[in-house]
Every structure is written in structure tokens, then in C-alpha cells.
Amino acid sequence: MDLNFHSVTLDKDACKGCITCVSRCPTKAIRVRGGKAKILSELCIDCGECIRVCPHHAKKAVFDPFDQIFQYPYKIALPAPAMYGQFNNLDDVDYVLTALKMAGFDAVFEVSQAAELVSEYTRKLLAEGKLKKPVISSACPVVERLIRVRFPDLCENVLPVHSPMEVAARIAREQARKDAGRPDEEIGVFFISPCPAKVTDARRPISCEKSAVNGVLSIGDVYPRIVGLMNKIEEPEPLSKSGIIGVSWAGSGGESAALFNEKYLAADGIENVITVLEEVEGEKLNDLEFIELNACTGGCVGGVLTVENPYVARTRIQMLRKYLPVSKSHMTDQEAPHMDWEVYLEAAPVMKLSDNLTQAMEMMAKIDQLTETLPGLDCGACGAPTCRALAEDIVRGYAREGECVFLLREQLERLANSFTKQQ
Amino acid sequence: MEAIKVHYDVPGDDFTRAGEASGMLKRYLKKIGFAPDVIRKVSIAMYEAEINMVIHAHGGEIDGEITPEKISVTLRDQGPGIPDVDLAMQEGYSTAPDNVRSLGFGAGMGLPNIKKYTDEMKIETVLGKGTTVYFSVNAQ
Structure with missing residues (x-):
């Protein structure tokens, strides 16, 4: 495992050595050296802010090329819920899922389905009362990494549950083995991601030794491949297994709302996330049960690999979820073993002198x-x-x-x- | 080595800035690499004292002294002084005005919390002249 891996690279020719990214980096992890921006690897939390702000488009997100899926005989797509907010006039998620199969996938497993399971499991854990309060969501990989380097004493507050991506990958993989009878090495599980942080999370996970995800594609890269196919669908396959709860994870506040407990706070945008974590560290938010934090503005819909403006995407998801049941997926004994972290979050106090x-x-x-x-x-x-x-x-x-x-x-x-x- | 000295001025005319100095010292101690528990104690105690300074005494000055063994903080103000220190040290006793109670202050836990979270605490107060609160937290 390459500890120096980050999901951002520099196009050296495009980099002018200006200091836009340097001054906007929330962990002060970038320096201009020899006229080019250089990332101090141990400080980088993969938030993608530098990609977003670079005026010369010299910062490039790292993700896997679409054709990589064809290396595997049995290909499974895991679309992020944020993906559903990218399409104009979409009234049924099944169009997206059917088009993914037309584009080459053998199966789809919605991350929003896994999100419903994560929500159910989180409700159970909160009710048991064994977690350290306030519990901080572990879904955003940037927030996990930020806590490790900048708020080491809050590691214990982080929900010790895999992200919906990881849960989806594990369940999908098991289903492919058992139901489709495929040997493990033939199965390729691909997350279709709104953000490059998930690329890092799949390659260098911090909650397990090895992620069940084989590759991470970009929503922006997959979008043009399926948007044309969607128009050709006459009757979509009834594939979707997620309701309001799962789909709402795409935006900030969705995860919290699924807990049916008003003692929560949901913040988005990396600067706001830092402010809230400082308050938690100062023990000023001890009355809260749950804190949802998303590094991107608006939540996952604000990721740098999306095509649509986060606010438009969120509104579309609001409209899309309108006639959905509250939840379509519920936990059974089959899913339970896929939820808990295998490795606990450990502080990496790289900032100390x-x-x-x-x-x-x-x-x-x-x-x-x-x-x-x-x-x-x-x-x-x-x-x-x-x-x-x-x-x-x-x-x-x-x-x-x-x-x-x-x-x-x-x-x-x-x-x-x-x-x-x-x- | 010599102790590191830090100094903060706490303005009394801007309530929205109350608590800033505590945050600054906290980040400073974190950077040096003191144990989280030590930093937590110092920042809670200093936060309480700093808020008191703004609510009751129209601001003041804070001096900190940092050594690897302990962190000491002295807060000086030129406020009205505390008429009965023993009473003020009681949990739940507060003279905070209503306008700050609505922000969640004035629970009467300020001074008791400083005592609770520190290893040493002293209050010197003269009516009409001002108050000096000193506390220290052992780092080892």
C-alpha cells in the first residue's frame, strides 16, 4: 500500500506556480517549490479543494478509467446517490440503473441501498447508548482524515461503521459469489463517485485492511456514457432498492434526518466542518447525539467529480424522492457482518512539531x-x-x-x- | 529551556470575540504537542475565565507561561471585583446579566469549572479595582 497516494495530481505544464491552492488548502498542505505546487503528503486529506479552486486547471483528480471495468468478467456498478441529481427531468432511478447495465455492467448495487442499512444500524447503535457522544459520522473520508490529523482526540467519537460505499461493495460482492456463483477474482466492483476522496478511501482505506471496491469511476466520466442510453430505454428494469432515506444521503442533512432524532447537527463545506469540530473539541456540543459532516458544500452532490451544480442536484433529488417509500431496504442477518469497522481510527498527529x-x-x-x-x-x-x-x-x-x-x-x-x- | 510566554488582550466591547484567546492558546499548545487531556483542561479553564472577564469586567489581559512541566495562565482585569469569593466559587451562583444568559452563559459554573480542571488556582480581587485569576495545569 502506497502511503503517499493521494487522489490529486499536478499537470506541471499547466501549473503557473500561483498560490491559489496554497492559500485555500484547509490543512496548509501545499507549498510552491521551484515554481510548482507541491503537496506535503502527510498533511493532505484528499478534500479536493485545490482541484476546485485552481484557475489553471492544473490540479487533476485521480480516478479509474471506465474501460478498466472490462478487466473483470463480472462487473458490478455502485452508483453514489449523488449521481441521481445529475440528470434533468429524471423521475425514476431505474433509468440510471438500467442504463448502467446497458453500458457494460452485469449488475448494479445502489450505494443508497447500503446507506439505508447504515442508517438503520446507526439508529440501533445510538439506542444502545454505548457510543461516545456526540457521535460523528464516518461517511465522508475527508472528515475522517481531517480528524486523524487535526482533531486527534475526537477519533473516539467517530461512528465505527463502514461507509455506505464499503457496505455496498461487500454485500454486492457476496451476492455475486453466492447468487451468481462467481469466484472472487472474476468480480469487479466499481464505485461511481462524486469525489476523488473516495478513490483514496478505496485504495488506502482506514477502516479496514482492504476495501471490497476494485475501482472508482467518476460521475462526470460515466455521465456522458449513459445519458444517451437513458433516452433509448422504453421500459426500465425495476432495479432500485432504495427509498427517501437512502437517496437523501446525497445531500447534507440526509444522513442525520434518517436517525429520527432531532438532537443532531449537519454541516457542510470544509471550513464549516473545521469550525464545528473545534466546537466539539471544546466540549460545547456535548448535548448533541449526532454530528454529520460533509467536506463538500451541499454534501456529496458538491463533489468535484459531479457535473451539476450542487444546489440544482439537491433540488432534483428532492423532487425525485417525492413518491418513494421512506425506506426500501432493511437489515437482515446477512448484512449485519458487513457493517462494523475492522480497524479503528487512529490519530496521526502529523502537525505536531x-x-x-x-x-x-x-x-x-x-x-x-x-x-x-x-x-x-x-x-x-x-x-x-x-x-x-x-x-x-x-x-x-x-x-x-x-x-x-x-x-x-x-x-x-x-x-x-x-x-x-x-x- | 526558558518558558514560552504568550500574551492576549481581551477586548471588553465586543462580546462576539469572547473565547478567541482560549482558542488561540489551544491551537498553540496543540502544535507544541501537549497531551490532549492537558490541552483540554487548560482550554476549558481559560475559556471560563475569559468569558467571565468579558461578562463582568469589560475585558482585560491574559498572560500565559508554558514550560514542558506546566502551563500557567494569569488573567487580569480592572473590573468591579468579586465581593464574596467563596460565594462566587459555589456551583450555580451567578451574577451574569440576562442578555448573556440567553446565549447559554451564566450557569454559575465558571469559577467552579476552573477549579475542577486545574491543579492550582488563585483569585486576588479588590472591590472597585479588579480581579486577577491565576491557574496552572501540570503537563506531566
């Missing part, structure tokens, strides 16, 4: 000192997002003093003045 407290304090004192000498404009011209970040980079040994253009200008002025005086 040193394992040795005295040494860390010495470094901190140096950072304070250096920060004082910098202009405090946070202009980013040195390649670091803030003056303080540059000071920290210098103390950690990642950057040199003298990278600050303002200090350089002062030095040059002094030099010039001393020359004039001499003459």
Missing part, C-alpha cells in the same frame, strides 16, 4: 521569533500559505530564511542606501 516536548517548545519559540521578523502579510510569494507557515517550514528545515520577498527588498534597499552614502 516533535515527539519530544522540550524540543517542540524550543522549535515553537524559534517559530514565534521568526514570525515576528516576517511582515505578516500572508502574501504567499514565498510559496507558503502564511508567514507563520514559512517560519515553521524554516524551523522544520523545509525552507530557507531569505525566501521572503519583503525582507529581501528591505535588504536590497539597505544595501543600495549604504552604496549611495559611500559615494
Whole structure:
């Protein structure tokens, strides 16, 4: 497993070395070095914000090419609920699912179906009262990674249940083995994702040793392949097994609403997520039972791999779910073993300066000192997002003093003045 | 090594900024890498004291001293002073005005919480002159 894997790459030719991504990165994980944006791997949480904001489209999301599905004799599509919000005038999810089969998949398993099971299981766990409150949703891989690096003491609050994607993959795989009689190596399970974070989550999962997902496709990539096919369908196959609860997971608040408990909070957008986590850490939200956090604005419909504006997508889903039953899928003994985490979330306090407290304090004192000498404009011209970040980079040994253009200008002025005086 | 000193001014005229200094110290301690439990105690105690300072004393100044062994915080204000410290230390006793109670403050747990979460706590108060609250949390 490549620990340095992230679901974003840089098109070096397109990158102008501007600091848009540097200053917008929520974990300050990007620096401009040698004129190009560079990700500090251990700090990156795969939120995709840099992809969203890059004005030169130099940041590219990583996902698997569609044709990869043909490597497997038995191909299963796992469409994310956010996918249903991408189509104009869609009134029946079965059109999407039928078109996926026409495009080459042998079977489909809706992630919204698994989401209904996750909701049911979460309700059960909350009722048992054994979880540490407030319970934080584990569905968004970015939030999990953010908590690991920036809020290590909240790891215990995270719901120890697989994401709907993982649950869907496990159940779909088992069904293919048992019902379709396929050996495991013939089965290819492909998640159709709204965001690149799920690519990282499938390749480098943190709640299990190995994900049951074989590949992650992009909604934006699959969309043009099926939209034409959808128009050709006369009578769609009755495939959908999810109701209002499952489909509503596509937007922020959907997961919470499914808990039938008003003591919840749902926040979306990475900056808002950070603010809420700070409040949880400060024990100001202890009265709440559940906290749903989505890194993207609007929830999963706001992912960078979608084609439609998140607000439009959410409205479409509202209309789509109108005549659906509340829920179509319920947990049986068959699904139960697929729900729990196999590996618990462990803190990765990569932001701390040193394992040795005295040494860390010495470094901190140096950072304070250096920060004082910098202009405090946070202009980013040195390649670091803030003056303080540059000071920290210098103390950690990642950057040199003298990278600050303002200090350089002062030095040059002094030099010039001393020359004039001499003459 | 020498202790790291930090200083925060707490404005008394902007209630919406109350609690900012505690957040800043918390992030600072986190960066150094103190144990989460230590940071939690310091930030809760300081938050309570900082809010008190804004509600009752029109702001003030906070000085922190950080060593690997302990974190000490001194909060000075020039407010009205506390007439009866023993009474103020009782859980549930509060003189907070109604306008902040509506925001959830004024439960009378401020000073008792500082005592509960710290290893040492001192209050010096002079009526009409001001109050100094000192507390420390052992880091090891």
C-alpha cells in the first residue's frame, strides 16, 4: 500500500506556480517549490479543494478509467446517490440503473441501498447508548482524515461503521459469489463517485485492511456514457432498492434526518466542518447525539467529480424522492457482518512539531521569533500559505530564511542606501 | 529551556470575540504537542475565565507561561471585583446579566469549572479595582 497516494495530481505544464491552492488548502498542505505546487503528503486529506479552486486547471483528480471495468468478467456498478441529481427531468432511478447495465455492467448495487442499512444500524447503535457522544459520522473520508490529523482526540467519537460505499461493495460482492456463483477474482466492483476522496478511501482505506471496491469511476466520466442510453430505454428494469432515506444521503442533512432524532447537527463545506469540530473539541456540543459532516458544500452532490451544480442536484433529488417509500431496504442477518469497522481510527498527529516536548517548545519559540521578523502579510510569494507557515517550514528545515520577498527588498534597499552614502 | 510566554488582550466591547484567546492558546499548545487531556483542561479553564472577564469586567489581559512541566495562565482585569469569593466559587451562583444568559452563559459554573480542571488556582480581587485569576495545569 502506497502511503503517499493521494487522489490529486499536478499537470506541471499547466501549473503557473500561483498560490491559489496554497492559500485555500484547509490543512496548509501545499507549498510552491521551484515554481510548482507541491503537496506535503502527510498533511493532505484528499478534500479536493485545490482541484476546485485552481484557475489553471492544473490540479487533476485521480480516478479509474471506465474501460478498466472490462478487466473483470463480472462487473458490478455502485452508483453514489449523488449521481441521481445529475440528470434533468429524471423521475425514476431505474433509468440510471438500467442504463448502467446497458453500458457494460452485469449488475448494479445502489450505494443508497447500503446507506439505508447504515442508517438503520446507526439508529440501533445510538439506542444502545454505548457510543461516545456526540457521535460523528464516518461517511465522508475527508472528515475522517481531517480528524486523524487535526482533531486527534475526537477519533473516539467517530461512528465505527463502514461507509455506505464499503457496505455496498461487500454485500454486492457476496451476492455475486453466492447468487451468481462467481469466484472472487472474476468480480469487479466499481464505485461511481462524486469525489476523488473516495478513490483514496478505496485504495488506502482506514477502516479496514482492504476495501471490497476494485475501482472508482467518476460521475462526470460515466455521465456522458449513459445519458444517451437513458433516452433509448422504453421500459426500465425495476432495479432500485432504495427509498427517501437512502437517496437523501446525497445531500447534507440526509444522513442525520434518517436517525429520527432531532438532537443532531449537519454541516457542510470544509471550513464549516473545521469550525464545528473545534466546537466539539471544546466540549460545547456535548448535548448533541449526532454530528454529520460533509467536506463538500451541499454534501456529496458538491463533489468535484459531479457535473451539476450542487444546489440544482439537491433540488432534483428532492423532487425525485417525492413518491418513494421512506425506506426500501432493511437489515437482515446477512448484512449485519458487513457493517462494523475492522480497524479503528487512529490519530496521526502529523502537525505536531516533535515527539519530544522540550524540543517542540524550543522549535515553537524559534517559530514565534521568526514570525515576528516576517511582515505578516500572508502574501504567499514565498510559496507558503502564511508567514507563520514559512517560519515553521524554516524551523522544520523545509525552507530557507531569505525566501521572503519583503525582507529581501528591505535588504536590497539597505544595501543600495549604504552604496549611495559611500559615494 | 526558558518558558514560552504568550500574551492576549481581551477586548471588553465586543462580546462576539469572547473565547478567541482560549482558542488561540489551544491551537498553540496543540502544535507544541501537549497531551490532549492537558490541552483540554487548560482550554476549558481559560475559556471560563475569559468569558467571565468579558461578562463582568469589560475585558482585560491574559498572560500565559508554558514550560514542558506546566502551563500557567494569569488573567487580569480592572473590573468591579468579586465581593464574596467563596460565594462566587459555589456551583450555580451567578451574577451574569440576562442578555448573556440567553446565549447559554451564566450557569454559575465558571469559577467552579476552573477549579475542577486545574491543579492550582488563585483569585486576588479588590472591590472597585479588579480581579486577577491565576491557574496552572501540570503537563506531566
